């Protein structure tokens with residue numbers, strides 16, 4: 001973990017960050033644009049999707065990711 005991307009993170013990459021965070025919520029996930037610890041908030045409010053807000057206090061990175069619950073782990077690996 002901790003690599004800084006040289007492009008706007010794709011949805012797949014954002015989902016990867018969320019999955020990394022879900023594995024161990026005590027471990028900070030690095031912001032993809034500056035490497036500072038990312039703040040991730042679970043905003044899931046509906047039974048069909050998980051919503052996560054990813055924000056970084058360092059660079060102002062601010063994205064929202066939704067993960068359909070039906071899709072288990074498509075293309076992970």
Ligand SMILES: [Zn+2]
Nearest residue numbers: 031034056059
């Ligand atoms: Zn950042």
